[in-house]
Amino acid sequence: xxxxxxxxxxxxxxxxxxxxxxxxxxxxxxxxxxxxxxxxxxxxxxxxxxxxxxxxxxxxxxxxxxxxxxxxxxxxxxxxxxxxxxxxxxxxxxxxxxxxxxxxxxxxxxxxxxxxxxxxxxxxxxxxxxxxxxxxxxxxxxxxxxxxxxxxxxxxxxxxxxxxxxxxxxxxxxxxxxxxxxxxxxxxxxxxxxxxxxxxxxxxxxxxxxxxxxxxxxxxxxxxxxxxxxxxxxxxxxxxxxxxxxxxxxxxxxxxxxxxxxxxxxxxxxxxxxxxxxxxxxxxxxxxxxxx
Amino acid sequence: xxxxxxxxxxxxxxxxxxxxxxxxxxxxxxxxxxxxxxxxxxxxxxxxxxxxxxxxxxxxxxxxxxxxxxxxxxxxxxxxxxxxxxxxxxxxxxxxxxxxxxxxxxxxxxxxxxxxxxxxxxxxxxxxxxxxxxxxxxxxxxxxxxxxxxxxxxxxxxxxxxxxxxxxxxxxxxxxxxxxxxxxxxxxxxxxxxxxxxxxxxxxxxxxxxxxxxxxxxxxxxxxxxxxxxxxxxxxxxxxxxxxxxxxxxxxxxxxxxxxxxxxxxxxxxxxxxxxxxxxxxx
Numbered sequence: 001x002x003x004x005x006x007x008x009x010x011x012x013x014x015x016x017x018x019x020x021x022x023x024x025x026x027x028x029x030x031x032x033x034x035x036x037x038x039x040x041x042x043x044x045x046x047x048x049x050x051x052x053x054x055x056x057x058x059x060x061x062x063x064x065x066x067x068x069x070x071x072x073x074x075x076x077x078x079x080x081x082x083x084x085x086x087x088x089x090x091x092x093x094x095x096x097x098x099x100x101x102x103x104x105x106x107x108x109x110x111x112x113x114x115x116x117x118x119x120x121x122x123x124x125x126x127x128x129x130x131x132x133x134x135x136x137x138x139x140x141x142x143x144x145x146x147x148x149x150x151x152x153x154x155x156x157x158x159x160x161x162x163x164x165x166x167x168x169x170x171x172x173x174x175x176x177x178x179x180x181x182x183x184x185x186x187x188x189x190x191x192x193x194x195x196x197x198x199x200x201x202x203x204x205x206x207x208x209x210x211x212x213x214x215x216x217x218x219x220x221x222x223x224x225x226x227x228x229x230x231x232x233x234x235x236x237x238x239x240x241x242x243x244x245x246x247x248x249x250x251x252x253x254x255x256x257x258x259x260x261x262x263x264x265x266x267x268x269x270x271x272x273x274x275x276x277x278x279x280x281x282x283x284x285x286x287x288x289x290x291x292x
Numbered sequence: 293x294x295x296x297x298x299x300x301x302x303x304x305x306x307x308x309x310x311x312x313x314x315x316x317x318x319x320x321x322x323x324x325x326x327x328x329x330x331x332x333x334x335x336x337x338x339x340x341x342x343x344x345x346x347x348x349x350x351x352x353x354x355x356x357x358x359x360x361x362x363x364x365x366x367x368x369x370x371x372x373x374x375x376x377x378x379x380x381x382x383x384x385x386x387x388x389x390x391x392x393x394x395x396x397x398x399x400x401x402x403x404x405x406x407x408x409x410x411x412x413x414x415x416x417x418x419x420x421x422x423x424x425x426x427x428x429x430x431x432x433x434x435x436x437x438x439x440x441x442x443x444x445x446x447x448x449x450x451x452x453x454x455x456x457x458x459x460x461x462x463x464x465x466x467x468x469x470x471x472x473x474x475x476x477x478x479x480x481x482x483x484x485x486x487x488x489x490x491x492x493x494x495x496x497x498x499x500x501x502x503x504x505x506x507x508x509x510x511x512x513x514x515x516x517x518x519x520x521x522x523x524x525x526x527x528x529x530x531x532x533x534x535x536x537x538x539x540x541x542x543x544x545x546x547x548x549x550x551x552x553x554x555x556x557x558x559x560x561x562x563x564x565x566x567x568x569x570x571x572x573x574x575x
Contacts, residue, residue, distance in 0.1 A: 014478040015393040019405065022390035022453065025446035028427065030412050033420035040422065047422070102312045110561055111319045114326065117557045117564070119507035121525050122549045125532050126329050129539055137328055140344050164322065169568070176569030196307075225416045228509060232529075246418045254514075259422050266419035277414040 034270065040263035047259035059264035069252075069265065072236075072243040073272070075155055079244065080223035080276075082159050083166075087219050088212065090167045095174035096204065109175075112168040120165065124232025127161045131233075148234055151241035158229060158242060166222075170215045177211035178204070213284040220280060224273055245269050333543045359544035363527040364520070369552065372523045375437055375512075376505045379444035383501050384494055386445060387452035392482050394453070395460035396468075406457065412450030421514065428515060435517045443515070444505050452497045459493035460486065492570065499560075499567040506553055524549055 041059055045052035063069060098109055115123065130137045131147035138145070147157040181204070189199045227246040230236060236243040236251070249269065253262030324345075332340050333355060334348035359365075394406045424443065425434075433439030463486070471481045509525035516522050519530075528549040532542050557564060 011478065012397065015397045016402075018389040018392050018478075018482065019394070019402075021386045022409065022449055023405070025386065025449055026409060026412065029424065029443065029446040030415065030420065033423035033427070034415070036423040036426075037419060097311055097315055100308060100311055102308060102315065104312060104316060108315050108319050109565065110558075111323050113561070113565055114554075114557065115322065117503055117507075117553055118326075118550050119509070119525055119553070121507075121509050122528060122546050125528070125542065125546055126325060129542070130325055130328070135341065135539075137325075137344050140341060164325075168322075172565050172569050221414055221416075225418060227418065246416070249418060250421070253422055263422055266422065269416060270419050273414060273416055 037263045037266045037270075040260050041267050043260045045260040045263075046257045047253070048257060052260065055260070059261050060268075062261060063264055063268060068240045068243055069245075069248050071240055072245050072248045075242060076224060076226065076244045076246075078155055079159055079162075079226055080220055082156075083162055083223045084216055084219040086159065086163050087167050087170050088215055090163065091170035091174055091215065092205075092208065094167060094171040095178055096200065098171060098175055099178045109172075113172055114168070115165040116169040118165070120228040121232050123161065123165055124229040127164075128233040131157060149238055151238050154234060154238065154242045158226075158233060161233070162223070162226075162229060166219070170219065173211050173215055173218075174208060177208055181207050209287065213287075216284060217277065217280055221273065221277060224269075224276070245272075329543060329546060332539075333547050337540055355540060355544045356548070359531075359541065359548055362531055362541075363524070363545060363548060365524075365527075365548060367520060368522055368524045368527050371437065371521060372506060372552070375441055375444070375523065376502055378441045379448070379505045380498055380501045382441065382445040383448050383452050384497055387449050387497065388456050388487060388490055388494070389482070390449070390453050391456035391460055392486060395457050396465070409450045409453050413454060417447050418510075425514065434515060435521065437516070437521055440511050440515050443511055444501075444508075448501045448504060452501060455497055455500075456490060456493050459490060463489055495563065496567040496570055499564050503553070503564075524552070 040052075042054060042056060043052040044055050044058075094112065098105060098112065102108065128148060129135075133139055133144075133146050133149065138147070145153070148154055185203045185207070186199055189203050194202065225246060226244050227250075230242060230244055230247050234242040236247045245265070246269075249262055249265045252258050252265060328344065331346075331348055332344070334351050335343075339346075339349070390409070394402050394409075428434050428439050428443075431439070433442065467489075468481050468485055471485045476484065507525070509523070509529060512523045512526045513529065516526065528545055531545055
């Protein structure tokens with residue numbers, strides 16, 4: 001009996017050995033950095049000097065006095081919420097249209113998905129040119145709006161570009177979900193006298209629940225991390241009207257050499273992301289279960 | 293009966309016709325910025341301002357040659373390939389291996405570990421940048437491509453493990469059991485039986501992680517200081533910052549910046565779209 005358990009343990013260990021590289025990586029590149037971020041956030045470390053002093057919660061108190069940072073939290077949330085809503089509201093009908101039996105459907109799919117494979121940095125540079133006053137494409141076509149120079153609209157311009165870039169990505173995920181829906185449901189709905197709109201509302205939309213969960217979480221988590229496109233298009237400007245949490249985090253830490261303070265921003269960022277992800281996951285799973 | 297079907301078909305095709313027109317118009321608007329980028333590189337500043345959307349009247353390649361040289365293009369392209377291919381290879385190995393016990397031995401410990409790995413998908417990697425910087429300094433991996441490759445491997449490991457895990461769970465265990473009866477050890481079973489069956493999931497992971505590493509510029513920006521070790525996007529970032537007002541220099545660089553991935557997309561679009569869709573839905 002004892003011998004058998006020993007053999008079983010040995011075999012379990014052989015399985016667990018496959019986890020070693022992943023766990024070493026997880027410990028070194030996730031758990032340790034997060035733990036040490038929490039530690040640094042309680043110090044005044046400047047990143048250069050090996051010495052640092054324990055300052056308690058001082059950095060956290062400073063967070064709330066840093067008006068640029070507080071604005072950047074607002075910008076990031078505005079961006080993430082609007083981006084998630086608009087992207088998904090456009091992507092569902094786009095996917096339904098791409099699923100229809102159109103002659104050009106392959107070319108259409110190719111075009112709508114194309115922006116998503118391009119680097120956000122290059123996309124950002126391109127659009128900042130298109131949107132620039134006097135020489136930009138929109139200006140020369142008669143649309144005299146200073147998209148990136150006006151603090152009131154700069155965030156919306158960034159959202160517009162991101163919607164342009166990533167709606168196709170979300171649509172492709174909806175499309176795969178749509179193709180998995182059995183035609184029988186539609187036949188049954190037709191027999192019940194449901195028109196195109198009712199079919200969409202009562203058959204398509206509820207059965208898209210799994211991909212709605214994936215897409216909403218994808219765009220929310222992805223949007224909170226927004227960085228490249230801001231660096232390419234505005235560098236956080238004009239003034240600080242398009243700073244986001246990540247751009248402030250990088251500036252405070254690497255440009256101003258305030259690693260302790262930057263770590264406090266990182267911990268706050270982690271808390272915001274964790275809360276939003278958990279709430280979303282819970283809500284969407286609950287919704288999904290109600291549907292199925 | 294036949295007349296009913298015919299009638300329906302007719303209304304259907306009218307609806308489809310209108311839908312198709314609408315979609316084509318929309319597609320033109322979506323494609324416009326990319327079209328504009330490509331045609332403008334061939335125009336003189338004068339021509340670009342007066343006829344922004346017209347096809348260029350002549351095709352000059354001097355501006356591309358200049359951009360190519362300024363970026364040291366062949367070198368950065370080579371660097372990009374090294375970084376992306378190595379990262380993708382390591383991500384596939386580490387994640388496929390990790391997902392095997394997680395999917396096949398579902399006891400409490402492994403369920404906890406799976407949850408821990410999954411939370412890595414949600415956590416924004418930017419928050420780890422400062423300690424990572426220190427860690428890489430201690431390991432003497434600053435300004436080293438290997439350092440960037442290792443970081444990518446573990447930044448993308450959670451997502452890849454999630455995809456592999458979901459896929460292994462759909463494979464029946466009987467094949468593995470048969471192999472065990474034939475005398476295969478745990479390791480042999482995985483490498484000879486399970487891993488080859490993971491091909492569709494591997495394709496998804498390869499596509500997703502290739503796009504993500506190829507298009508990232510944050511880690512090279514922070515961890516690669518020497519210019520000769522940098523990537524395409526790093527060159528774009530440095531040069532465009534310098535020439536931001538002189539777009540006759542900027543546009544060819546942007547084109548060179550997206551050209552490899554654009555060609556890759558045109559050639560592989562079916563597999564790319566399929567890979568992304570299936571990878572997201574399966575889990």
